[in-house]
Amino acid sequence: MSVIRNILNSRSSKDGNFFMSLTQILGFKPKNLAHYRKAFTHRSLNIKDDKGNTISFERLEFLGDAILGAVIASHLFKAVPGGNEGYLTKMRSKVVSRKHLNELGRDLDLINHVKTNIPIDQFGVNIHGNLFEALIGAIYLDRGYKYCKRFIYERVIDPYVDIEQLEGRVISYKSLLIEWCQKEKKEFNYEIYEDTGNDEIKHFAVKLRIDDRVVAKARATSKKKAEEKASKRAYYALQNIIS
């Protein structure tokens, strides 16, 4: 009896942990954990459903890729009213490039939740992006298009989709800002510190000071990203002065 209770308890506490991790990753509460479990199941586990189909995140990748494509398309359509079809197609492929998806998956540390019989270090680099897509597929099944949109705006579009950067007109906001400070003889300083907060993965926070005044703050999963984010914010805040 106590053995059974122990198993049940350990199982439910495992579910509880998964639920909490997911809530942090998603930014909202998942309803049906089964979809997310699939999104983190590698085929090497060789689990089958009652019809004998192998369960893995690969099918969800297909679904997530399509939903991501639709959300990014609709964002670009609205954000760039002057962009023609060819332009929009090109911009979208930059946003959903394998490289970018891998970064997004890595940022969320998705690989940490994968169930697999293969050692994690034997996965190729694309595992990160694949898990990111599969996660979007799971969100779609669990909460529908609206929540996918919300997740993609929070995790992809708001932090990373910058039209000027995508167009290659701005390579780095940090260099833009430094250039301006040097020209205007202003002192600048990036103060960086580790700030894990409640997140599972390491975060860095940065305060950007110009002439001893904090003009922007940002937080990201790498020092470089945090600096770039803060610079971008400062750039837009100072835009009237700079341009």
Add this chain to the structure above:
Amino acid sequence: MSVIRNILNSRSSKDGNFFMSLTQILGFKPKNLAHYRKAFTHRSLNIKDDKGNTISFERLEFLGDAILGAVIASHLFKAVPGGNEGYLTKMRSKVVSRKHLNELGRDLDLINHVKTNIPIDQFGVNIHGNLFEALIGAIYLDRGYKYCKRFIYERVIDPYVDIEQLEGRVISYKSLLIEWCQKEKKEFNYEIYEDTGNDEIKHFAVKLRIDDRVVAKARATSKKKAEEKASKRAYYALQNIIS
């Protein structure tokens, strides 16, 4: 004064006609006609918005293509639980093939609503599919993802997406049914008549009788399609007997 009134009247009656045609095409009432007007505007009209961007349906094609891809992906994901990523990708590309989209656009007679400075007969065959995609883009902007899904189910998935046919396992339900009737020594008869109903485009209705009993009815834009649709319905109705 009477001239102005005439212009206004003619304009509002034009809007009324467009609204009515759209409602028939869409299966629901459009809210903001402006989106649909764009979906039927060819760039040869050379209309510009207040920022100088040329208005045409081409941008909406990009959007509609992405939404259509997402809805079909989610349908196939659910309809074929045993299909892997490669299979699902292949099936989707069959559903959204240029040829199929052109058929769908032609069925709805979308070209009839295009505003253009180029004679319609100078458009290539892909105009039909392009307008179909643009229309989905307009629905998305006007009523969101849910209405796109509803439209795509009604116009694409329910009438035409048949997994067995897509897989090439069933070429034609009509031939399956005839084969069965011959084997079972049953008499069959397809009774076809023109039935335009309230639609703008010609429709054909068919009654399929087996041994003098009407086993299925269907309605489509060509005789062949109507027969196939009725045969498919009969096939599923009789499936327990046939297989």
